[in-house]
Amino acid sequence: MRDALSIFDRVVSYCGNNLTRQAVTENLNVLDYEYYVRITDLILENSIPDLLLAYNDILAKGFDGHHFIAGLASHFRDLLVCKNPATLILLEAGEAAQQLYGIQAQKASQEFLMQGIDIANDADFKFKASQNQRLLVELTLMQLASITFDGEKKKLTNL
Structure with missing residues (x-):
């Protein structure tokens, strides 16, 4: 107390x-949910340059990269919870946050969210052992932004 x-x-x-x-x-x-909503929007837009700049801004404000990546995994989990009305009771957020989560959950597929949780969780595990933690998080963000980006993947598979 x-x-x-x-x-x-x-x-x-x-x-x-x-x-x-x-x-x-x-x-x-x-770091509140609005940061994660903005980052997730950039990921869904496949906007890697803006994503890296946003992460740089977060670091410049003194936030920890490990806390950020763990929070991003939790944010994806919350979006997944919002996709089914039966699991909404598992979302621990205020009414305004729930509305934002609901809107963003509609933009993201369940497959994207599952892959996103897996990638972010993997980065969370690797963070402390990493020699270059910033690069680890930036690479993770680039991988997340590439989940729904088909252009380069199609070119690579045709070679």
Whole structure:
């Protein structure tokens, strides 16, 4: 309880009387679901350059790459949960977040989400042992963005 009060005091001293979710996440240096929604949109658009720039921005704000990749795997899991009304009770998010998840879940196939969870989870396991953790996460993001990209895959299989 003392820790919670300490965090509350810190946030109030930073934000004053205007407590917002954004101000709290900035003060506590927490990646919220909006980051993951934006990253997933870029992945689904196969926008590798923008994806790498967004990850660079996340790192520049002081967020940890390991926390990021584990959170991305959890985000894909949450999207998978949203695909079936029977499993919606497993989603631990507010109403606004649930709506965003529902919209994004419609854009992503179940196959993409399963592959995404597998790739992100694999990067999570490899993270601590990696000599170049940034490259590991960037490669993971490129692999994720390539799941639904058919152009290069078709060219390679025709050779």
